Amino acid sequence: MLDIAGLSASYGEAHVLNDVSLTVKPGEVVTLVGRNGAGKTTLLRAVMGLHRDIEGSISFAGRRIERLSPNARARAGIGWVPDDRGIYASLTVAENLTLPPVVHESAWSTEKIYEAFPVLALRRSSMGTQLSGGEQQMLAIARVLRMGSRLLLLDEPSEGLAPVIVQRIAEIIREITTHDIAVLLIEQNVKFATTVADRHYLLAQGRIVETLDNASFQAREPELLKHLGI
Amino acid sequence: MTRVVHPRTFGSDLNMTAFIQYTVQGLAAGGFYALAALGLAIIFGALGVVNFAHGSAYMLGAVLSAVLLTTLNVHFWAALVIVPLLMFAFGILIERLLVRWLLRLDVLYNFLLTFGLSLVLVDVVKNLYGVSGLPYEQPAGLQGLIHVGGVTLPKYQLFVFVFSVLVCVIVWVLLTRTRAGMIVRAATEDPDRARALGINVSRWITPVFGFGIAVAALSGVLAAPFRAITATMGTNFVIILFAIVVIGGLGSILGAVVAGFLVGLVEAYGQAYAGTFAQIAIFILMVIVILVRPAGLFGRRDAA
């Protein structure tokens, strides 16, 4: 569903990603693991079209998308949950949820969203930033489910959240991947990553240094984490 | 029986009457400011453009009303609709032809562009219609005075106040209760994020610019029967608009409206009780607000 080949990204003179290639297939959860500053967020922003200082190719659903605008990519089925959650302060919870267009018939209805996230239903007329961090994270995930995005880019969704909520998010990720939705997940929380992921890409100094399935990752976990410096 | 009026009581009644008259005068002036500042705030929020030509949009609103009246006999009530529509189209043209190309650059570029544009517009109007004011009569039905609870007030000033409040309320409802308004609010707060959520922000920018220009022109139409219609009427006006937007809080639409009426009042009381001090009073108000609340009355701290 997502095919990145030979991707390099820079901020002016500073090269952040170097010849990165990765794929995410439908129904697959793939993580990108690496220490702070490795370039994980930059990679997601490049896929979304918000970081344009790049070389290499990005294909989504068999189509090259490097030249598409961010809104065209979102409409094609890419959903982004940014590291700061990206909830609008001047919009209510309900408005935050219904702001983006529905892009696929598999999109969750607002009823289904409110059933899955009762706390959002309760707070639907609160302003976005009156929510707690965990509630904002759920709203950000709920928002891409309501759009019906086929590929979810999740930037550290478990960060700063209570274990119950992290578990809830893991359940949701497992449920949606049974419907052929693909997930590219950035995670520092290795326990969470290994409970949901099928494969892992290890990123260091802007390069992919290893690609592993979940079983081999778990087997070599301490060694790998030491190597990455996490 | 002769009624004896105590001089002191009589005096304070007179003061009260005058005070109410100044208040209404201030609220009418505030109506012009509120509408124009609303447009300025919306343009700044959605495009990040400090539109120096906003005073010219106000001026063109008044000049067009006068010209349409003398040439085509378009009356005030029709002008209230036609002039903003014409200026909406003019705003769209300006955005498409000029402003759009500088949006990716530093804000200074569009500030200079719109500053240059305002100089051109003022000179074009001077060349066409001279420097003396164009005539405009108060519309029938709004001339003269009205007696409200023992106070005599100019009908037209009351009308301006009520009408501008009504327009502000309508804009507020559009912004908070419609899907278009929701998208404009989101694009104002964070355009990149809106793009990543599938919103075609550039498609919304042009009409928002046109809309901001149209409300400034509407303010000019309202000013036509009330103020001297000259090519330079927008020049001081736009400086006061900037003060208003700062007082209300950059990026706050509600703040711009409230500060617009506040400044109208300060100006009217200043003229009544402090003479030439009136204009300075507005900027003293601005300095006090900035010192006490750097983000403005309604500005968010993080937005400052």
Ligand SMILES: Nc1ncnc2c1ncn2[C@@H]1O[C@H](COP(=O)(O)OP(=O)(O)O)[C@@H](O)[C@H]1O
């Ligand atoms: N806007 C920016 N301008 C310049 N450098 C940046 C910018 N954003 C991130 N960087 C740099 O790019 C590198 C990768 O950042 P990022 O993608 O956020 O890493 P990660 O998400 O893996 O922590 C870091 O060294 C960071 O300092």
Ligand SMILES: [Mg+2]
């Ligand atoms: Mg990051």
